[in-house]
Amino acid sequence: GQNIDQPTEMTATEGAIVQINCTYQTSGFNGLFWYQQHAGEAPTFLSYNVLDGLEEKGRFSSFLSRSKGYSYLLLKELQMKDSASYLCAAGGGGGNKLTFGTGTQLKVEL
């Protein structure tokens, strides 16, 4: 089966850097995704890692270690609008199935 773990909540200060960790267990792993979801809205794609290492995209970066079943999302120069839930999702279990974690609710404060 699939299992995704990530912290439930995090708080950070505007302008700071925050790292959201995710561990996963899945058979037939074929990629790790991060999504952002604002309250009352649909999840939107942030990043995708299939190989080990860091993928950088503007203020957001995502890291993957397949041997450790571990990923993190790094958010730099935090802004108030970054307050949202961040969902870690692992592909695997056959085909293009994508299993989501329960999400990390990030609160950015002044």
Add this chain to the structure above:
Amino acid sequence: DAGVIQSPRHEVTEMGQEVTLRCKPISGHNSLFWYRQTMMRGLELLIYFNNNVPIDDSGMPEDRFSAKMPNASFSTLKIQPSEPRDSAVYFCASSLWTSGPKGELFFGEGSRLTVL
């Protein structure tokens, strides 16, 4: 370009009634997913289709739930009879599935279901 379109956006119904949720995926996408989101359980995959064929329905809670995809541009998720514990936001998502690196999922705005 139009994204994934879901209807209705909100539905309030009474226990025992039939509920039908509808989804139109992005044109050209060949995979369609139905997810349910609650505070307690997060985003759960109910069922997904590739090329209109159901591939994995292991997440469908019980026989009260059924999903169909009669063609590449339309899918339904039906709950009959509905129960209060079915109250949740139901998301439809689509993607372009290939044998290579996986494509991202594009989500609809969701259908918020309340069963009284």
